[in-house]
Amino acid sequence: MEVEPYTPDDEWIPAVDFKDFWGSPLLGTISLPLPSFLSADRALEMAEAADRLISWATAMRFRALGRVEEAIAEEPIERRAGQPERLGGDEAHALAVAEVATGCAVSESAAARDLHDAAALLGDQWAVLDALESTDISPAHARVILDQARTVPAEYAGKFSRTALTRIRTRQGRRTPSELRTCLRRLREQLHPETLEARKAAAHAERGVWFSPEPDGMCTLAARLPAETGLAIFNGLDQDARTAAAHTAEVGTRSDPFTALELRTLPQLRADALAARLLGTPDEAVNGSFRPEVVVTIPIGLALRPGQPSAMAENGSTTAAELEGYGPIDAPTALRLAAIAPTWHRLFIDPLTGAALGVGRTAYRPPQALRHYLAHRDGRCRFPGCTRSAAACEPDHTTEWQDGGTTDPDNLALLCRKHHALKSIGAWNYSHAEEGHLTWRSPLGRTHCSEPADRGRPRYALGPPEPPDIPRPPDDPEPDHPDPETDSGTGDAPLPF
Incomplete structure (x- = not known):
């Protein structure tokens, strides 16, 4: 088959021509490069451009959905004579949910959430x-912020x-949604106007186990x-699973090389370990009681003030401890865990530089x-x-050991492992920068x-002083509550991508 020669005109094609039906508000053409x-x-730049388009379109969708419920609430609801008010007086919301669910072909629970x-x-x-x-x-970043903002008192949610x-x-780009969620969980713990001890006591009432x-x-x-x-339960199950995996691989390789290919996954092994612990299922690689390692990082100032009910510093920032694998925990819990710890690990550091x-x-x-210092400094995989x-x-040697690299922080x-x-293999490489940053x-x-x-660096609480606002154009004053009629983001303004 003969292939026609490539011409520059072939580089760009109209990706979408928005003329889906008569009267649709979606009009225009968006052109993107031909991926082939x-x-x-x-191609990665094209994917990034598509992501920006999705972000803008998602914002427009939320503005429109907000207007749906607002417009329905503005009109009197038609009802049969003599019919009482239903749905706890929230009939407009119920009507909006039904309209969005049927119009957008989603479940009513999804429509209500939107x-x-x-x-x-x-x-x-x-x-x-x-x-x-x-x-x-991105929409995923927005979701993370909304979810975390809803866990603080309503009067502080906007701030x-x-x-x-x-x-x-960060210095080189955006955090991923997972990274942002971890960051904001710590931020929430540090900025919440209520003490962590008080919030944990209230949340303790929500404990439970559910079967579906x-x-x-x-x-x-x-x-x-x-x-x-x-x-502690998860770490114990994970330890059992890894022990069983190593045992199975060793036995399978020794008896039959092909048996090792049928290994259970770690989640499967954790489930089997849970059954073994609860029901006594025989498994020669799982026995005895849990002895999981729970790592708690406790500031020295907190350890020296065990009698104080709170670890709040004078400037409003927290010095709470950190439970590795979870995040900040309240001072009494940290000190209780420290009291029952079978061993203590000390970090030896240079008194002048503070480096391990x-x-x-x-x-x-x-x-x-x-190793303990690296776990404290890095907290996770540094990719x-x-x-x-x-x-x-x-632990990875940035400059390989065989190339003269040292075993230093x-x-x-x-x-x-991945x-x-x-x-x-040299596909990715990195170098150390100041303050523990890596440049990849x-x-x-x-x-x-x-x-x-981020191990609880001092920050102000959610009261005064006012946290920094997002910069806005000089001719666009900050509104208290944007008006959908005048601040819809539509009109003749160019698209932001």
């Missing part, structure tokens, strides 16, 4: 909507979200537990004290966007920044 002619780097989000975004969460419309954030928007970007039947003889068992209890002491070229494997916990990672980083392999370079020549763990 693009390099990997240009309308709830739209009301928040057109109200005290207007800054999140502005950022979404200007394509500074929290505007502060959260300043945490989106599933098809094919299966079920889902869910539990809401104190973080230290749940993490390395061993240079005297040893390839980092000693246990240095950009990866959230694998430090317990599932391996400024030449070590924790990487999960990203350790990508670095080891991708195979396409792109640079990305990875931050160290």
Whole structure:
């Protein structure tokens, strides 16, 4: 088959011609490059452009959904004579939910959630909507901020979200939604006007275990537990699973090389370990009581003030402890865990620089004290966007040992097995920057920044002083509540991408 020669006109094609039906408000044409002619780097740029389009369209959708419920509430509801008011007086909302569900072909629960989000975004969460419309954030980022903002008192929700928007970007780009969720959980703990002890006491009433039947003889068992209890259970099951996996692989390889190919996954092994613990299912690789390791990082000032009910500093910032794999925990829980800990691990640091002491070229494997320091500093896999916990990672020599690299903190980083392999083969590489940051370079020549763990750096509480607002154009004053009629983001303004 003969192929016609490539011409420059073939590079661009109209991706969508928005003339779907008569009277539709969606009109115009968007052109994108033809992917088959693009390099990997240009194709990635096209995907990024599509993401910006999705962000803008999502913002427009929320503005429209907010107007649906508002317009329905403005009109008198038709009803038969003598019919009483129903649905607790919230008939307009119920009508809006039904209209959105049927018009957008989604479930009523999804429609109700979207309308709830739209009301928040057109109200005290207007800054999140502005950022979404200007394509500074993705819909997933907006979802993370909304979810976290709803866990603070209503009068602080708007301030929290505007502060959260300043945490989106790192030195080299945006955080992933997973990274942002971890960051905002810590931010919420540090900025919440109520003490962590008081909130935990109130949340303790929500503990429970739930059973949901599933098809094919299966079920889902869910539990809401104190973080230290749940993490101890999970770590114990994970330890059992890894022990069983290693045992099965060893036996299978020794007896029949093909048996090793039929290994259970770690989630499957954790489920089997749970059954073994609860029901006594025989498994030679799982026995005895749980002895999971729970790592708690406790500031020295907190350890020296065990009698105080709170760890609030004078400037309003917290010095609460950190439960590895979860995040900040209240002071009494941290001290209780410390009291029952079988051993203590100390971090040896340079008194002048504060950096952990390395061993240079005297040893390839980092000693246990240095491993604990790396877990505290990195907190997770240091590949950009990866959230694998430090317990599932391996120390990597930035400059390889065989190339003269040292076993020192400024030449070590924790990487999960997958990203350790990508670095080891030379596909990705990184260098250390100041304050524990890593600068990564991708195979396409792109640079990305990875931050160290945020271990409760001092910040102001959600009262005064006012957190920084998102910059707005000088001729666009900050509204208290955007008016959908005048601040719809539509009209003749150019698209933001």
